[in-house]
Amino acid sequence: MHDLKDIRSKPDYYKEKLSKRNKELVTLLEEILTIDQKKREVQTKADELRKRKNEIASEISRSKDDLSKTETLKSESITIGTTLGEIEKNEIDLTFQLNEKAMWLPNVPSDDVPFGEDETQNKEVIKWGNPRTENWIKPHWEIGAKLNILDFERGVKIAQSRFTVLSGMGAKLERALMNFMLDHASERGYTEIFPPILVNKEAMIGTGQLPKFEGDFYKCENELLYLVPTAEVPITSLHKDEVLMLDQLPRKYCAYTPCFRREAGAASKDTRGIIRQHQFNKIELVKVASSETSDKEHEELTQDAEEILRKLELPYRKILLCTGDIGFSAMKCYDLEVWFPSQGVYREISSCSNFGSFQARRINIKYKLTQKDKPVFVHTINGSGLAIGRTLAAILENYQNEDGTVTIPKILRSYLKNADKVN
RNA sequence: GGAGAGGUGGCUGAGUGGUCGAAAGCGGCAUCCUGCUAAGAUGUUGUAGGGUCAAAAGCUCUACCGAGGGUUCGAAUCCCUCCCUCUCCGCCA
Numbered sequence: 001m002h003d004l005k006d007i008r009s010k011p012d013y014y015k016e017k018l019s020k021r022n023k024e025l026v027t028l029l030e031e032i033l034t035i036d037q038k039k040r041e042v043q044t045k046a047d048e049l050r051k052r053k054n055e056i057a058s059e060i061s062r063s064k065d066d067l068s069k070t071e072t073l074k075s076e077s078i079t080i081g082t083t084l085g086e087i088e089k090n091e092i093d094l095t096f097q098l099n100e101k102a103m104w105l106p107n108v109p110s111d112d113v114p115f116g117e118d119e120t121q122n123k124e125v126i127k128w129g130n131p132r133t134e135n136w137i138k139p140h141w142e143i144g145a146k147l148n149i150l151d152f153e154r155g156v157k158i159a160q161s162r163f164t165v166l167s168g169m170g171a172k173l174e175r176a177l178m179n180f181m182l183d184h185a186s187e188r189g190y191t192e193i194f195p196p197i198l199v200n201k202e203a204m205i206g207t208g209q210l211p212k213f214e215g216d217f218y219k220c221e222n223e224l225l226y227l228v229p230t231a232e233v234p235i236t237s238l239h240k241d242e243v244l245m246l247d248q249l250p251r252k253y254c255a256y257t258p259c260f261r262r263e264a265g266a267a268s269k270d271t272r273g274i275i276r277q278h279q280f281n282k283i284e285l286v287k288v289a290s291s292e293t294s295d296k297e298h299e300e301l302t303q304d305a306e307e308i309l310r311k312l313e314l315p316y317r318k319i320l321l322c323t324g325d326i327g328f329s330a331m332k333c334y335d336l337e338v339w340f341p342s343q344g345v346y347r348e349i350s351s352c353s354n355f356g357s358f359q360a361r362r363i364n365i366k367y368k369l370t371q372k373d374k375p376v377f378v379h380t381i382n383g384s385g386l387a388i389g390r391t392l393a394a395i396l397e398n399y400q401n402e403d404g405t406v407t408i409p410k411i412l413r414s415y416l417k418n419a420d421k422v423n
Numbered sequence: 424g425g426a427g428a429g430g431u432g433g434c435u436g437a438g439u440g441g442u443c444g445a446a447a448g449c450g451g452c453a454u455c456c457u458g459c460u461a462a463g464a465u466g467u468u469g470u471a472g473g474g475u476c477a478a479a480a481g482c483u484c485u486a487c488c489g490a491g492g493g494u495u496c497g498a499a500u501c502c503c504u505c506c507c508u509c510u511c512c513g514c515c516a
Binding site: 046047057062071073076078 | 473
């Protein structure tokens with residue numbers, strides 16, 4: 001959500017920035033400005049009428065004994081009321097339209113985000129590790145099934161496709177990864193949170209999931225609650241409607257939650273394996289920062305996530321997303337992609353974004369320097385640290401041995417009673 | 424699930440149809456005072472939107488007493504619907 005006043009004062013800036021994402025957004029912006037203009041006119045008119053009505057009401061109370069005057073005033077008020085009713089209907093309608101449209105306006109990209117139309121024009125920042133290329137390496141779903149740690153058939157039996165059962169060392173590895181990543185984040189000063197996994201609609205709107213992506217999420221039938229698609233939603237909402245003091249910033253949080261996504265529209269993508277599941281586990285890193293430091297905090301958060309891949313010794317690359325590929329709410333975003341030797345590709349395992357004040361304006365989180373300062377919106381930042389299912393899949397491939405066993409990454413062994421191999 | 428109570432400004436808490444955006448206290452801010460670990464005095468003190476203005480300040484208008492409707496010239500106050508919180512009972516991991 002943008003500040004309408006700001007858009008009004010420099011429409012060309014917004015047009016230029018938004019057109020870098022998508023040219024059609026310029027049309028949307030122009031529509032918004034037109035409606036805004038009309039709405040303000042109507043509001044002014046309505047305010048005037050309300051003012052007169054208020055005047056009449058107090059005149060009546062002041063001269064109650066003058067019956068004929070009172071009657072005249074009453075009828076004037078009733079006449080105004082009729083006109084006002086029409087105008088108010090219009091006002092409400094325009095306000096609704098305005099909000100509706102403004103909700104669909106994505107964030108403007110930062111100046112240092114490269115221009116590009118789609119993911120092919122993203123920019124590689126760094127590449128780390130030595131990717132394995134042996135052609136005997138099997139995809140994770142084959143090795144996982146063979147080792148009896150990934151059970152796809154039973155996942156479908158219990159739920160439906162894109163649900164998988166982890167068993168034995170699979171389940172233990174998942175849990176070890178969870179603990180390892182949370183410990184890593186805690187060491188770096190993130191406060192661990194275990195939030196509700198069902199959230200209300202306001203939280204979903206606040207972080208930008210709704211209204212644009214309705215249909216991507218699981219919604220309860222009898223309550224207006226959603227299963228979280230990411231811990232970003234509850235964690236960023238922790239400070240909803242709060243004013244924080246500058247010296248309390250940045251706030252750093254980490255959280256484990258399962259994540260639920262309907263993956264509508266991903267019908268033929270990643271149908272095998274555990275890359276794209278309806279339910280997956282993830283550790284999320286979230287920061288609430290001041291506008292002065294958000295850029296630095298974003299870089300550091302990304303590095304905190306990268307460090308996990310380095311500790312696990314998984315080859316990865318860091319991508320700076322271009323204007324056409326950046327997420328709806330983000331102004332700048334790095335993706336971390338881990339190497340999958342069986343397919344010979346890097347796949348996204350973390351997405352670290354700076355949202356500027358975009359989410360904060362929706363959620364209403366502000367900060368101020370001292371008690372007498374006027375509060376301003378915070379900046380929010382988040383990133384996966386990391387998606388656990390994909391990390392497990394990456395381990396099964398990158399740590400695979402020719403005899404069909406999988407070596408356990410050194411950093412995880414202390415979480416697994418020093419086991420060094422899955423066989 | 425059953426029974427009851429309640430939702431008012433940063434907080435506590437008055438206010439049951441007319442200068443109520445809302446008493447009072449606390450807190451915050453500003454100034455003053457006093458040499459004694461701190462207190463006192465006075466003033467000030469919400470949010471959002473609009474208009475005016477080059478802009479800021481200022482001035483001004485409107486809205487907001489859980490949300491949405493209704494009654495009325497006029498609603499924090501009356502009526503209806505919904506949401507939420509708390510207490511007790513029951514049930515349950």
